[in-house]
Amino acid sequence: MSDDSGKDEFDSRSMRFIDWLKRSGTTVSSKIQLADLRQQSAGRGVVAREDIEEDEELFSVPRSSILTVETSGLPVAIRSDLQDPWLSLILAMAFEQQRGEESPWKPYFDVLPATFDTLMYWSTEELEYLRGSAVVGKIGKQSADKAFSEQLVPILSDDDLLTLFHKMGSTIMAYAFDLEDASRQSKTEGEDWEEDSDAGESLPKGLVPFADILNADADRNNAKLFYEDDKVVMKTITAVQKGEELFNDYGSLPRADVLRRYGYVTDNYAKYDVVEITLDMVKGVTKEHLKLAEAGLLPRLEYLEEQGILEDGYDVSRASNEDGPLTDEFIVLLNTLVLPSADFDKLKKKDKLPKPELSERALQLLHQILLHRRAMYPIDDINSTQDPSGIPASANGTSNEHRRNMAVQVIKGEEEVLRKAAETVQKLFEDGNKRKVGTFEDEVANMHLEKKQKT
Numbered sequence: 001m002s003d004d005s006g007k008d009e010f011d012s013r014s015m016r017f018i019d020w021l022k023r024s025g026t027t028v029s030s031k032i033q034l035a036d037l038r039q040q041s042a043g044r045g046v047v048a049r050e051d052i053e054e055d056e057e058l059f060s061v062p063r064s065s066i067l068t069v070e071t072s073g074l075p076v077a078i079r080s081d082l083q084d085p086w087l088s089l090i091l092a093m094a095f096e097q098q099r100g101e102e103s104p105w106k107p108y109f110d111v112l113p114a115t116f117d118t119l120m121y122w123s124t125e126e127l128e129y130l131r132g133s134a135v136v137g138k139i140g141k142q143s144a145d146k147a148f149s150e151q152l153v154p155i156l157s158d159d160d161l162l163t164l165f166h167k168m169g170s171t172i173m174a175y176a177f178d179l180e181d182a183s184r185q186s187k188t189e190g191e192d193w194e195e196d197s198d199a200g201e202s203l204p205k206g207l208v209p210f211a212d213i214l215n216a217d218a219d220r221n222n223a224k225l226f227y228e229d230d231k232v233v234m235k236t237i238t239a240v241q242k243g244e245e246l247f248n249d250y251g252s253l254p255r256a257d258v259l260r261r262y263g264y265v266t267d268n269y270a271k272y273d274v275v276e277i278t279l280d281m282v283k284g285v286t287k288e289h290l291k292l293a294e295a296g297l298l299p300r301l302e303y304l305e306e307q308g309i310l311e312d313g314y315d316v317s318r319a320s321n322e323d324g325p326l327t328d329e330f331i332v333l334l335n336t337l338v339l340p341s342a343d344f345d346k347l348k349k350k351d352k353l354p355k356p357e358l359s360e361r362a363l364q365l366l367h368q369i370l371l372h373r374r375a376m377y378p379i380d381d382i383n384s385t386q387d388p389s390g391i392p393a394s395a396n397g398t399s400n401e402h403r404r405n406m407a408v409q410v411i412k413g414e415e416e417v418l419r420k421a422a423e424t425v426q427k428l429f430e431d432g433n434k435r436k437v438g439t440f441e442d443e444v445a446n447m448h449l450e451k452k453q454k455t
């Protein structure tokens with residue numbers, strides 16, 4: 001996300017935005033100021049002008065000044081045509097953007113990013129840098145294009161709006177907040193806003209001017225947004241010294257999702273990196289490793305689905321995770337798949353599940369699954385220090401070096417997750433005096449070699 005305007009214009013837009021905030025009822029503490037942080041590749045940010053105590057109010061925004069479908073000028077008749085909160089907000093923002101100078105939100109639009117580095121804007125070639133990462137399958141550009149074309153374009157009767165809709169959608173992805181009521185405190189900015197997992201319902205979405213100016217940092221988070229009946233309030237959650245930047249937090253997002261949603265990568269979110277292993281991969285490796293036919297696998301999967309264990313995919317997290325790299329559901333799945341038929345029949349008859357502790361056979365299956373998942377990343381020489389994508393930066397002369405470097409960080413992080421998980425498997429084998437598995441890197445390299453020979 002970037003604003004490529006000159007220094008004078010950048011500052012002028014910031015001043016007009018602050019004036020607009022105050023006119024619309026927003027209160028801003030004299031202890032903070034809007035800052036130009038483009039030299040730090042951080043766009044605008046909020047910095048302390050003097051020392052600030054913990055739990056001190058930084059600013060408050062009336063709910064009437066939050067950009068939502070209801071507060072926009074979008075005609076009620078048009079609003080009622082859409083039930084999806086994401087599409088509705090995109091349409092409202094596009095409507096206000098098209099109004100130009102007539103829109104009361106123009107000073108706010110002027111400080112929103114002009115361009116994005118989110119994955120929605122990456123070329124097919126650039127996405128190749130992320131080959132192997134599950135994040136590529138989460139971009140959803142084709143489905144978004146379909147929804148925009150079928151549901152939004154006919155409303156505004158303009159065929160040249162897809163670019164604008166994508167820009168508004170990317171702005172929402174990067175900046176929108178779940179608008180909770182005062183009785184239910186909000187999750188921190190950036191958590192998946194499509195669904196409120198606790199309430200089981202979609203929450204209204206909105207852009208909170210000034211709150212979205214704060215940059216995010218998992219380690220230096222010192223501010224949080226609180227919800228009241230008629231306003232939202234940003235407060236410090238730690239003491240902040242003069243000159244320090246105010247940071248919000250995205251929550252526990254892996255770097256791949258930070259890149260997908262916000263268009264940049266930071267090591268501060270490396271601790272949340274995960275690798276997704278699909279159920280289809282687990283099934284395929286299980287059939288190959290155990291020489292098991294589909295007919296032998298199906299009853300186990302059906303039973304696990306009845307028990308609420310079966311999912312489309314399972315995350316492997318960093319070994320430093322206090323809960324371990326695997327979820328209990330994934331461990332139960334593996335233990336169930338490797339059970340001898342007689343043992344599985346007994347378990348099913350008792351309506352029970354295996355304990356979430358990896359058996360030796362489950363460890364062996366897990367090792368094979370990790371190998372296959374690691375081999376999905378296009379690396380010929382596992383021990384080399386080359387770019388994990390295996391694609392030269394100058395391929396076809398169109399590569400974006402910045403995007404390539406961000407992709408490298410994501411892929412290397414996911415590789416490390418898998419390597420650490422493999423080390424955990426090895427340790428469990430050794431602790432149980434069980435047979436050792438081979439060196440992970442060597443086995444993956446051999447798997448790549450076998451693939452090359454076949455092709």
